Amino acid sequence: MGRLKEYIPIVGRGVIDDLRALAERLKGKTVQHINSTAVGGGVAEILTRMVPLFQELNLNTRWDVIKGGDKFFEVTKKFHNALHGRSEEINEDDFAVFMETSINNMNEMQYSGDIVYVHDPQPIALVQKKSDNKWIWRCHVDVSVPDRVVWEFLYSFIARYDAAVFSSPEFSSKIPIRQFLISPSIDPLSDKNKELPEDVINMVLEKYHIKKDKPIITQISRFDRLKDPVGVIEAYQEVKKYIDCQLVLAGGGATDDPEGIKVYEETKEKAGNDKNIHILLMSQNDIEINALQRASTVIIQKSLKEGFGLTVAEALWKGKPVVASAVGGIPLQIKHKYSGLLCHSVEGATFALKQLLNSPAYAKKMGENGKEHIKNNFLITRHLKDYMLLFLSLYCKGDVVYL
């Protein structure tokens, strides 16, 4: 193993020393993460990278995944959309399905953590098993304007936790427990973010029949209406009137998202017969995503709602100029006109794309600034540090803590 030392050339030895010192202060504690999917989506991706690093720091860490059938995940998808403010018909049966699966999971799950760290709404009800240990609820969802019925239902569970964690200040509200701001992160050494040789990038482009003869605009995301793939095509079609370019829409699916195929079909329909639009429904392949990002001229992330938007950090880490919606955690990653361009509409995205495609020097500078910002604030080492501080805060009172 010994992977931690591989981060030293990127973040410096002192940062790694601090992580070791913090882990030392948590010696003897066990942390149990619980979420709803082992593969696909940002949460699974972060945990896949973080858990081995915590173990290397000698912090006992385990990761469990709840079980649920199609009906359960259809309900939690409705919850997800409703928390994002979308209108959803949710009835008593839906809440009953949610509770039935939650009770099954509650009874089957082994709770071994001094700290139980529950991610997102799907496993939220497990807190009913809380004993004298500490429980944290990590909300990765944009809950700035949630549907009141769903929020109040979840609130009855949230209030039982010891602390909650959000990705953006705008997701916070007055709740009776401590709440912390912790941004997610990317791993610079993962297959998705590590440096790639040019021939690997070219091979991936060849595989998907993408030529390098014109600028490439890319959005990497799941096929989800909240990522607005149709809006991306509309923006591209406007840009195309002035600049000969091509569009790549690429992403996979997650096991807890039953809507993906429907949105993929809608996107295909919108693209029509345009041979310069490449819609790629991919199985999990991080090297290919990495290659597509590195081959791009501009990256777009035109989400309507976003928990955080890790694809923005991924693109900036690769020094790419980015156009992204000013939603969720994206404004934390992009300072408008400094490390990227923020937009609020298809028209805004169109204008920003044209600016970046027509001014390569301006685009390059934004990419450079963006990379520096990600290096300082959104790498996995900062995330490990924040999580350990969060764990320590559960046992310490006051705003100044001497360790």
Place this chain on the structure above:
Amino acid sequence: MAEKEIKTAAEPFRFYTQLHLSELTGLRASNLPELLNLIKEASDSAIYHHTHRFLLQHQYLSPEPPNDFAYWVTVALGEDCLGEKLASIDTMKYLTIHDLREKIVATIEAYLKACPNSAKRFASEDEVFYLIKCVSFIMPTAYVTNDLRGFVEILKKITIDSIYFHMFEARLRLERKTNDFSLWIEGMIGDKELAGKILKLDPYTYTLEDLRKTIIQMTEKRIG
């Protein structure tokens, strides 16, 4: 040439470091009077967060005015003049967060009195101000020195969080009135001149890496 004699300190200097966690309050402001109330009622930890977070988050080059209050009134409310006044507050003049808060409050109150219409301006929903407080975790590092030569060698390799702690946090948040480096150099090494030079720096106008370089250069010049 014989090496200049290096004085040994009466007591060693141990480098500490601090790590911050941001705690949300759920409190927000949409206009100037609401912001004023928040600032009056907020904990010292919140005032500290909003006047200092930029130093670590934008350590390489700050694109923002040096405090969140100044940035917000300028960008969200369009109050450029007040934004400039808040950004220009000389934090080095204040020895406690309480005093700094009083100055911020007085600046906003004076502005509201002079321009009462500014109270009617509202930020759009996606530009609301959210109050956040800073939880600091302070811990010793393994680095200890007995003299200025050791001091400068450690300065070269310590994290910027440690430099931040001794130069900013110790002075204002822990109310030690001066930075830890000057305190030790004067009190334990007896070098008033070097201590005074470091004390005279306005650290708020440096990036942390530039601050590190400046203190290293000053100390190396002194020890020859």
